[in-house]
Every structure is written in C-alpha cells, then in structure tokens.
Amino acid sequence: MICLINTLEKICSFLRSMWEWLLDALRISFFYVCMTAIAPIVILPLLWGCWILAYTQSPTELYGNTKNFRKDITPVCTYDIVNVYFHDPGAFTQGLVFDKGFLYEGTGLYGRSELRRTELETGKILQKIKLSNQLFGEGVTVLGNTVIQLTWKSHTGFVYDKNSFERIQAFRYPTEGWGLTHDGTNLIMSDGTSILYFLKPLTFQETGRIEVFDHRGPVTQLNELEYIKGEIYANVWNTDYIVRINPQTGRVIARIDMAGLLGSKDSGLPVDVLNGIAYDEYRDRIFVTGKLWPKLFEIAVKDEK
Numbered sequence: 001m002i003c004l005i006n007t008l009e010k011i012c013s014f015l016r017s018m019w020e021w022l023l024d025a026l027r028i029s030f031f032y033v034c035m036t037a038i039a040p041i042v043i044l045p046l047l048w049g050c051w052i053l054a055y056t057q058s059p060t061e062l063y064g065n066t067k068n069f070r071k072d073i074t075p076v077c078t079y080d081i082v083n084v085y086f087h088d089p090g091a092f093t094q095g096l097v098f099d100k101g102f103l104y105e106g107t108g109l110y111g112r113s114e115l116r117r118t119e120l121e122t123g124k125i126l127q128k129i130k131l132s133n134q135l136f137g138e139g140v141t142v143l144g145n146t147v148i149q150l151t152w153k154s155h156t157g158f159v160y161d162k163n164s165f166e167r168i169q170a171f172r173y174p175t176e177g178w179g180l181t182h183d184g185t186n187l188i189m190s191d192g193t194s195i196l197y198f199l200k201p202l203t204f205q206e207t208g209r210i211e212v213f214d215h216r217g218p219v220t221q222l223n224e225l226e227y228i229k230g231e232i233y234a235n236v237w238n239t240d241y242i243v244r245i246n247p248q249t250g251r252v253i254a255r256i257d258m259a260g261l262l263g264s265k266d267s268g269l270p271v272d273v274l275n276g277i278a279y280d281e282y283r284d285r286i287f288v289t290g291k292l293w294p295k296l297f298e299i300a301v302k303d304e305k
C-alpha cells in the first residue's frame with residue numbers, strides 16, 4: 001500500500017512539474033507573440049523617421065509644407081562689376097528702386113530718414129522729402145504712379161505721388177518694416193525674420209506669406225528686396241549675401257556671394273552693410289549698394305562657383 005502511495009505521489013509531482021513547465025512555455029510564447037506584434041508598430045516608424053531626417057526630406061514637407069532642409073545644397077553665385085556710380089556716403093540705404101531712368105532711395109536713421117529721387121549717372125539728388133524725426137525709414141518700391149515707403153518700428157507706411165512726393169496715404173502693418181518690392185500684383189514685404197508677406201496694394205491686407213529657407217533651414221534677417229524676372233532678391237542683413245528666392249515656395253534658388261564688392265580703398269570710410277537692390281527691367285540691369293557706401297554698382301550675376 002505504501003508503495004502504491006509513493007508511486008502516486010511521484011506521478012502527481014511529475015504532473016505538477018509538467019504543468020508549471022507548460023505555464024512557463026505559454027508565458028514565454030505570449031511575450032514573443034506580443035513583441036512580434038509591437039515591433040513593427042513601434043520600431044519600424046522610428047527607423048523610417050530617422051532615415052527621412054538623415055537622407056531625404058523634412059517631415060513637414062512630406063505633410064504638405066514646402067520646406068526641404070536637407071535636399072540639394074543651395075548653389076552659390078558670384079558677380080562681375082559692370083559699372084560703378086557715385087552714391088551719397090551720407091545715405092543710410094534702406095530701400096532702392098530703379099524706375100524709368102531714375103533711382104528712388106529710402107534712407108534710414110532717426111532724424112536722417114528721407115525719400116529721394118536721384119540721377120543714376122551722377123548720384124545727384126533731384127528731389128527729396130524728409131521723414132519726421134520719430135520715424136526710421138525703411139524699404140521703398142514704385143508701384144504705378146506712387147512710391148511706397150515703410151518705417152522700421154512704427155508699424156506705419158506711406159504712399160507718395162511719384163512725381164510730387166506728396167504724401168497721399170498712410171497705412172498700418174503689425175510687424176516691423178524692413179524691405180519692400182512687388183511682383184506686379186502684390187506688394188512683398190520683409191520684417192527681418194525669414195517670412196515674406198504678400199500684401200494687397202491700396203488696402204495693404206495680407207494675401208499670403210512664405211517662409212524662406214535653404215538646405216540648412218530658415219533664412220532669417222531678410223532685408224532689402226527686389227523682384228527680378230520671377231524671383232525675389234533679398235539682402236541678408238549683416239552678411240555679404242543676396243539670396244534669390246522662389247516666390248511660390250520660399251526656397252532659396254541660389255545665394256550670391258557679394259564679398260569684396262567695396263574695395264579696400266573704401267574700407268577706411270565709416271561704411272555699413274551691403275543693402276539695396278534695384279532692377280532696370282528695360283535694360284536688364286541690376287544695381288546694388290550699401291548703407292553709407294560711396295559707390296553704387298551695376299553687377300552681372302554669374303553662375304554657381
């Protein structure tokens with residue numbers, strides 16, 4: 001009898017061991033099944049995101065934005081000097097336009113801000129008006145028979161009769177005012193950030209905006225502007241670069257490296273940064289100058305370095 005009981009206990013012990021082993025096996029199997037199911041959900045999207053950031057496009061572009069930070073290094077162009085003209089070294093150039101044979105220039109600094117019409121060949125001031133001492137003049141553009149001028153931090157712009165310089169309208173905007181140009185339909189304004197604003201003429205209501213970027217990301221401190229053959233040219237404040245921008249996407253098509261434009265003979269003068277781009281659409285001429293520069297240059301942009 002005792003022998004039978006011992007045998008039954010061994011059988012029960014064996015069955016208990018088998019049961020525990022089976023439970024362990026089930027737990028392990030369940031873990032692997034779960035991991036197999038979760039891995040594609042968690043790990044694969046992570047790998048996909050890393051691949052995108054490293055090699056192709058920014059996630060924002062994939063979801064409809066136009067930014068593309070990583071793809072295509074922005075080309076760098078150089079320039080040739082075609083002509084050199086006199087420029088008033090007292091003019092703190094903030095806006096520059098060429099229209100029907102004349103330059104229109106907006107100057108800055110408190111107490112020294114003006115709107116001028118000058119003769120290209122001589123730099124002679126043909127007409128000017130002074131802004132009040134509380135206003136710091138900024139970008140200008142010529143639209144029809146008017147000249148439009150921004151101010152820096154006063155959130156106020158002015159519309160003048162192009163011939164008489166009579167002030168015919170004032171308008172407001174919420175940002176700082178830096179550069180101004182137009183594409184024939186909309187005014188295009190910069191405010192020192194990477195954003196360009198498109199405004200309706202007459203009402204000055206915003207109709208759209210783009211963020212300007214190159215392969216490294218947003219391009220900030222966009223300053224004086226000029227619309228040239230379907231592109232927006234912009235001085236980048238405190239640099240020797242002019243960027244050429246696609247107006248539809250904001251992408252920088254190319255950077256023009258303007259280093260060395262003002263020669264060493266002029267470097268002893270109290271000059272400030274490169275600023276001011278004007279375009280003669282009838283003769284396809286580009287003019288550039290800088291704040292307090294004694295010279296204004298006609299340049300020809302050359303292809304990539």
Ligand SMILES: [Ca+2]
Pocket residue numbers: 095096097140180181224225226276277278
């Ligand atoms: Ca301009």
